[in-house]
Amino acid sequence: MIELLARHTLLRHLLVTLxxxxxxxALTYTLSPxxxxxxxxxxxxxxxxxxxxxxxxxxxxxxxxxxxxxxxxAYTYALMSAxxxxxxxxxxxxxxxxxxxxxxxxxxxxxxVGLAGARLFGPYLAGLTLTLTIVVPAITxxxxxxxxxxxxxxxxxxxxxxxxxxxxxxxxxxxxxxxxAALLTMLLLANLVHSRFGREMRAVRDDxxxxxxxxxxxQRTKVIVFVVSAATAGLGGGILAILTQSVSPxxxxxxxxxxxxxxxVIGGIGSLAGAVWGALLLVALPEIxxxxxxxxxxxxxxxxxxxxxxxxxxxxxxxxxxxxxxxRGIQGLVSAVSQRTRRSGRPPSSRPGTxxxxxxxxxxxxxxxxx
Amino acid sequence: MHEHTHRFRRPVATVASLxxxxxxxACGGGGGGGDAASSPGVxxxxxxxxxxxxxxxxxxxxxxxxxxxTKAYFDYVNSKGGVHGRKITYxxxxxxxxxxxxxxxVRELVLxxxxxAIVNGLGTPTHTGVLDFLKTNKVPDLFVASGSRNWNQxxxxxxxxxxxxxxxxxxxxxxxxxxxNLAGKKVCFLGQDDDFGRDALLGLTQVLGEDGVAExxxxxxxxxxxxxxxxxxxxxxxxxxxxxxxxxxxxxAVGTAARLKFQPQWISTSVGADLNTVGGALGKAAPxxxxxxxxxxxxxxxxxxxxxxxxxxxxxxxxNDDAPFTGNTVYGMTVGYLFVQALQQNGKDLTRESLxxxxxxGGLDGSGLGKLRYAKDxxxxxxxxxxAKVTGTSQDYFGPxxxxxxxxxxxxxxxxxxxxxPADGIPTE
Numbered sequence: 149m150i151e152l153l154a155r156h157t158l159l160r161h162l163l164v165t166l167x168x169x170x171x172x173x174a175l176t177y178t179l180s181p182x183x184x185x186x187x188x189x190x191x192x193x194x195x196x197x198x199x200x201x202x203x204x205x206x207x208x209x210x211x212x213x214x215x216x217x218x219x220x221x222a223y224t225y226a227l228m229s230a231x232x233x234x235x236x237x238x239x240x241x242x243x244x245x246x247x248x249x250x251x252x253x254x255x256x257x258x259x260x261v262g263l264a265g266a267r268l269f270g271p272y273l274a275g276l277t278l279t280l281t282i283v284v285p286a287i288t289x290x291x292x293x294x295x296x297x298x299x300x301x302x303x304x305x306x307x308x309x310x311x312x313x314x315x316x317x318x319x320x321x322x323x324x325x326x327x328x329a330a331l332l333t334m335l336l337l338a339n340l341v342h343s344r345f346g347r348e349m350r351a352v353r354d355d356x357x358x359x360x361x362x363x364x365x366x367q368r369t370k371v372i373v374f375v376v377s378a379a380t381a382g383l384g385g386g387i388l389a390i391l392t393q394s395v396s397p398x399x400x401x402x403x404x405x406x407x408x409x410x411x412x413v414i415g416g417i418g419s420l421a422g423a424v425w426g427a428l429l430l431v432a433l434p435e436i437x438x439x440x441x442x443x444x445x446x447x448x449x450x451x452x453x454x455x456x457x458x459x460x461x462x463x464x465x466x467x468x469x470x471x472x473x474x475x476r477g478i479q480g481l482v483s484a485v486s487q488r489t490r491r492s493g494r495p496p497s498s499r500p501g502t503x504x505x506x507x508x509x510x511x512x513x514x515x516x517x518x519x
Numbered sequence: 520m521h522e523h524t525h526r527f528r529r530p531v532a533t534v535a536s537l538x539x540x541x542x543x544x545a546c547g548g549g550g551g552g553g554d555a556a557s558s559p560g561v562x563x564x565x566x567x568x569x570x571x572x573x574x575x576x577x578x579x580x581x582x583x584x585x586x587x588x589t590k591a592y593f594d595y596v597n598s599k600g601g602v603h604g605r606k607i608t609y610x611x612x613x614x615x616x617x618x619x620x621x622x623x624x625v626r627e628l629v630l631x632x633x634x635x636a637i638v639n640g641l642g643t644p645t646h647t648g649v650l651d652f653l654k655t656n657k658v659p660d661l662f663v664a665s666g667s668r669n670w671n672q673x674x675x676x677x678x679x680x681x682x683x684x685x686x687x688x689x690x691x692x693x694x695x696x697x698x699x700n701l702a703g704k705k706v707c708f709l710g711q712d713d714d715f716g717r718d719a720l721l722g723l724t725q726v727l728g729e730d731g732v733a734e735x736x737x738x739x740x741x742x743x744x745x746x747x748x749x750x751x752x753x754x755x756x757x758x759x760x761x762x763x764x765x766x767x768x769x770x771x772a773v774g775t776a777a778r779l780k781f782q783p784q785w786i787s788t789s790v791g792a793d794l795n796t797v798g799g800a801l802g803k804a805a806p807x808x809x810x811x812x813x814x815x816x817x818x819x820x821x822x823x824x825x826x827x828x829x830x831x832x833x834x835x836x837x838x839n840d841d842a843p844f845t846g847n848t849v850y851g852m853t854v855g856y857l858f859v860q861a862l863q864q865n866g867k868d869l870t871r872e873s874l875x876x877x878x879x880x881g882g883l884d885g886s887g888l889g890k891l892r893y894a895k896d897x898x899x900x901x902x903x904x905x906x907a908k909v910t911g912t913s914q915d916y917f918g919p920x921x922x923x924x925x926x927x928x929x930x931x932x933x934x935x936x937x938x939x940x941p942a943d944g945i946p947t948e
Contacts, residue, residue: 297739298712299643299644299648300618302651394651
C-alpha cells in the first residue's frame with residue numbers, strides 16, 4: 149500500500165487533500181463564527197502564498213506585486229458578480245462564474261507581467277512587480293465610476309444555501325468555500341511541483357544557462373510559472389472579496405504585498421507546507437499582537453497607538469529572527485526537528501553528537517532566492 | 520536519497536499543517552454562555568457596545584476626539600449607576616478610515632467581542648462596506664457617524680439608523696441660503712469622491728438646478744495634493760465653493776486656495792467645518808477662515824449659554840480629562856445621550872429587536888436643533904439645519920433653522936424650540 153502511494157504522486161496528493169478536506173469540514177463545526185472567518189481568511193491568503201512560494205522559491209522570480217494580483221482577482225469578482233447578479237443568476241453560478249473570471253483575468257495580467265518579467269532578473273523584476281502594487285489605488289481612483297475609488301465596491305454574496313438550514317452561520321459557509329479553493333490550489337500546485345515541469349523550473353532557478361543547454365525553454369518556463377502563480381493569487385483575491393463582501397484599494401496596499409512575501413519567507417520559501425505556516429502567521433500575528441497591545445497598554449491611549457502598529461514591528465522582528473536562526477523558515481525547522489526525533493527514536497546506529505554526516509539533506513525548499 | 524526524503528517529507532508537512540489547524544480549533548470554541556433569551560453583549564449589569572473610528576489616518580484630525588467624548592458621557596452615566604442597573608462598556612476600534620480595516624475590526628467587534636450593537640461607526644466609505652455584514656448578523660447599527668443617505672434604507676438595511684442631518688439635507692439648506700444671499704455668484708463644488716460627495720452635490724443641484732453648480736471637483740483621501748482641483752476652481756472663476764470635505768481636506772482646500780491667491784466664499788457641510796479642528800490644522804493660517812460659512816444641526820460649541828453645551832462641558836471636564844471642547848465633543852456626547860435615552864425608553868428587558876423597535880417609536884430627542892426623523896419607515900437622523908459663520912475665533916449660528924429631507928420636500932423654516940436637557944444631563948424614561 150505504502151509502496152503504491154510512494155509511486156503514485158497524484159494518488160497520494162488526492163488522498164492527502166481528501167483527508168485535509170474532511171478534517172477541515174469537521175473543524176468548521178467546532179469553531180465559533182469568528183474563528184471560521186479567520187480560517188476562511190487564512191485559506192484565502194494560502195491561495196496567494198502557495199502560488200508565491202512556488203514562484204519565488206522554485207522558479208527564482210521575486211514578486212512584490214502579489215497583493216496587486218489579488219486586487220485584480222477581487223475587483224474582477226466584484227464586477228462579474230454584479231454583472232451576473234443583474235442578469236438574475238442565482239445559486240452556485242453566482243459564486244463560480246465570478247471566481248472563474250477572477251482566475252482568468254488575473255492569469256492574463258500575470259501573463260503580461262510574466263512576459264516582461266521573463267526578460268528581467270532579480271531586483272528589476274521586483275521593481276516591475278512593485279509598480280503594479282503602487283498603481284492599484286491610482287487605477288481605482290482614476291476609474292472611480294467603475295471601481296468606486298477609495299470606497300471600493302460592494303460584492304453581491306448570497307447567504308448559505310437554504311438546504312443547510314436557516315441557522316447555518318454564514319461564516320462557516322464562507323470557510324467551506326475558502327478551504328475548498330485553498331485545497332484545490334494546494335493539490336494542483338503540489339502536482340505541478342512534482343511534475344517534469346517542476347523539475348524544469350528548479351533547473352531554471354538554479355542555472356539558466358545549464359537549463360537552456362539541457363533543452364529547457366527558459367522564457368516559456370518562467371512565464372508559465374508566473375501565470376500559474378498569478379492565477380492562484382487571483383483566486384485568493386476572489387475569495388477575499390466573498391469573505392468581506394466588498395473590495396477596496398486599502399485592502400491591497402504595498403504593505404500587504406510585502407506581508408505576503410514575508411509570510412512566505414518566514415514559513416519556509418519554496419515549500420507548500422511553509423505557505424500554510426505563512427498564511428497562518430498572516431492571520432494569527434496581528435490577532436496575537438493586538439490582544440497583547442490591549443493587555444500591556446496601561447493607558448488606553450498607548451493601547452490605541454500600539455493597536456495595528458505593533459503587529460508590523462513583531463512581523464519584522466520575526467522575519468529577522470527566522471532568517472538568522474533557521475533560514476529555511478518554520479517548515480525547515482519543523483522537518484529538521486521531526487527528522488531528528490525520528491532518528492533518535494530508532495535504535496542508535498550512531499551515537500548522538502556524531503551526527504555530522506546526518507545533517508538534513510538540502511532539498512528543493514532550501515535554496516535561497518537568486519535576487 | 521533525495522527522492523527518498525521527499526516522499527517522507529510530504530506527509531510530515533501535511534501532519535504539521537493539520538496540527539496547526541487543530542491548534543486553531545483549540546483556541547476557538549468556548550465563550551458564549553448566558554441565557555438564550557437575551558441578546559449578545561447584554562448581561563444583568565453590563566452592556567457592551569462597539570464602534571469603528573478613524574483614530575489614525577487621513578480623517579483622524581478632529582474625528583479622533585468624538586469617541587472619547589461618547590465614552591466620557593457613558594462613564595458619566597455609569598458613575599450614576601448606569602441604565603436599568605447596567606453599566607455601558609464602549610469598545611473603540613481604530614480603522615484608520617480605511618474600508619478594508621473597517622471590515623476587519625467590525626467583524627472582531629461582532630463575532631469575537633460579541634457586542635450588543637455598533638454605535639456611531641464613523642465614515643461614509645468605511646461604514647458602507649459593513650452594512651451587509653451587520654444586516655446578516657442582525658446587529659443594531661445605531662447613529663452612524665456620517666450624513667450619507669445610505670443609512671436610511673429601511674427595506675434594504677433594516678438594522679441601520681442614521682444620526683446626522685444627511686448631506687443632501689444640509690446641502691439643500693446651503694443652496695437655499697446661496698439663492699437668497701449670494702444670488703448671481705458663480706457656485707462651484709469640491710467633494711469627496713464617494714457617497715459623501717455625491718449626496719451633498721445632489722442636494723445642491725436639487726435647489727440650484729443642474730446648471731446652478733458650474734465647476735465640480737472631487738478628491739480622494741489617499742492623495743493629499745488638492746492643488747489641481749483648486750486650480751480648476753480658480754480658473755473657472757468660482758465665487759462660491761461648496762465643500763463636502765473631511766476637516767483635514769477643508770484645511771487643505773482653504774490653505775491651497777490661499778497659496779493660489781484664490782479666495783472664494785466657502786460653504787462647508789458640518790462634518791468638515793469645525794473651527795477648532797480646521798483652524799488647528801491650518802495653524803498660523805487660521806485667520807483665512809474669517810467669514811467661512813457652514814451648515815450644522817447640533818448646538819455650537821462656542822455658544823457658552825446653550826444649556827446642552829453647559830452640561831456637556833461639565834462632563835467633559837470631569838470624565839474626559841478636560842480635553843479641548845469642540846464641535847466633535849458636542850457630537851460625541853449627543854451620540855452617548857441618544858443611546859442612553861434609547862436604553863432608558865426600552866426598559867429593563869433588552870434585546871436587539873426591542874431596542875430597534877424603541878428607536879423606531881420616535882421618542883428620542885437629544886441636543887439637535889431640529890427633530891430626529893426616526894419612524895417605522897424612516898431611519899434618517901436630525902432634520903433641522905442652520906447656517907453658521909466664522910467671525911474671529913468663534914463660529915456662531917445666524918438666521919433661522921430650516922427643515923427638509925433627502926427627497927424633494929422643500930426647505931422650510933423650522934419654528935419649534937429646541938429641546939432642553941434634563942437637569943443632570945441623563946435622560947429619563
